Amino acid sequence: MYWKRTVDQERSRMVQKGQIGDGPVLYWMSRDQRAHDNWALLYAQERALVLEKPLAVVFCIDLEYPAANLRHFAFLLRGLEELQNTLKNYAIDFHLLQGAPDNILPLFLEKTHPALLVTDFDPLRIKKRWKEKVLEHCSIPAFEVDAHNIVPCWLASNKREYAAYTIRKKIQQQLPRFLTDFPDLQVHPYVSAPASIQPVTVNTLLKQVKDKSVGEVDWLKPGEKAGINLMDDFLTHGLHSYSTDSNNPCLDGQSNLSPYFHFGQLAPQRVAWEVEQSNATRDNKEAYLEELIIRRELADNYCYYADDYDRYSTFPDWAKRSLDEHREDVRPYLADLETLENAGTEDALWNRCQQDLLQNGKLHGYLRMYWAKKILEWSVSPEEAMANALFLNDKYSLDGRDPNGYAGVAWSIGGVHDRAWADRPIFGKIRYMNKNGCKRKFSVTEYIKR
Ligand SMILES: Cc1cc2nc3c(=O)[nH]c(=O)nc-3n(C[C@H](O)[C@H](O)[C@H](O)COP(=O)(O)OP(=O)(O)OC[C@H]3O[C@@H](n4cnc5c(N)ncnc54)[C@H](O)[C@@H]3O)c2cc1C
Structure with missing residues (x-):
């Protein structure tokens, strides 16, 4: 059969050597949950x-994920439901396994004897x-592909x-090398003997989610098609x-694409390409691509290294030194995690922000x-501020638990990717922000009323 190599080989790297198995080529999908532009x-299809060989995709859903x-599982699972149907149209099998991959994937590999394993890149611990752990139990060749960054993270910087x-x-x-259009996924010409694949049963899985305290959002539809429509x-x-407009919270000036x-x-590369x-x-x-490419890929670089x-x-040394010097500063107001979480602080603007998150x-x-x-200003220590901000961001943000969130919180509280500013109480040399600064940017009253 005629085929043309369309994926730049530099996007992938071999993470394990091994003997080619007799089963399908298997893509262990984790971070990049889409059929197109992946x-x-x-x-994996090219290989x-x-x-x-046939081509199969496996996804492990870990309902204990920190x-x-x-809110998060519903967005994810509804996306997978659509993905499964799309893959079917391309003659690609989709397996959904329940459990942490390091527990369940080795057994699946043993049973299916894939020819080789391809997985996507993720910088999180x-x-x-x-x-x-999965690779410890894997004797077939395995490859990692950065399908999230435009310039593969390990090539952007070492x-x-x-x-x-x-x-x-x-x-x-x-x-110029990596920001290209994507080739089309092909209907796969080699198919497995009909496998008894359990369809993704979103509602059954959602019933098993332990933490239901944070509900689904209704203003954003999950899934690949909805993401393209919003783009x-x-x-x-x-x-x-x-x-x-993007810096004015009273205007709808951002793209809202971060959950997708x-x-x-x-x-992100589809969006960058279409923007260009x-x-x-x-x-x-330029303003949009600075955020979408530079800031986002800097966050991946940060978490990876x-x-x-x-x-x-x-935190950088200058920031730690400066925050340490201000540990004993009197905090005129303190807010513990419960007060923060319930949007019950003394500051109406802050409470409105927290309500948006909730x-x-x-x-x-x-x-x-x-x-x-x-949160830094109202906490007894920068450690507490960091922990509380991340807890709330990860729990309530649909796009939380992401390198952008870790970089954003570390930037705000610990000067990561920033520089030293004039020294002041509590903050030391960390860049300061207050309500007057907000008032100069937008109508705080209007935002609170919205
Ligand atoms: C304290 C704090 C917490 C944050 N938590 C998260 C988070 O949990 N998840 C998350 O995705 N982003 C986070 N960010 C970064 C940024 O605020 C969001 O990416 C952005 O607001 C998402 O909305 P949007 O897609 O409408 O952005 P747009 O303005 O439309 O930008 C487009 C895309 O560019 C990227 N981007 C924009 N701003 C940044 C930035 N500052 N750093 C890195 N990438 C950026 C995002 O991928 C975003 O989707 C955080 C920032 C701060 C300061």
């Missing part, structure tokens, strides 16, 4: 075509640990970057004023900074 799936609750200005050039130099809507209506990126239901092809002005394109990305120890699962990007910096 370099890991395309790579399967060369080997003349900080995940009904738990995902790295899963991968290491070290933890100091700030956006240190990674920007490295990424930009490689964009189209943003390209038509939002991109043209992004550089002026987080669950891998939409490829659009007729928006250079200013708007700093294993303590969610702890105080990760109800909508998303807080405007500009206010996320204010929200986190107030």
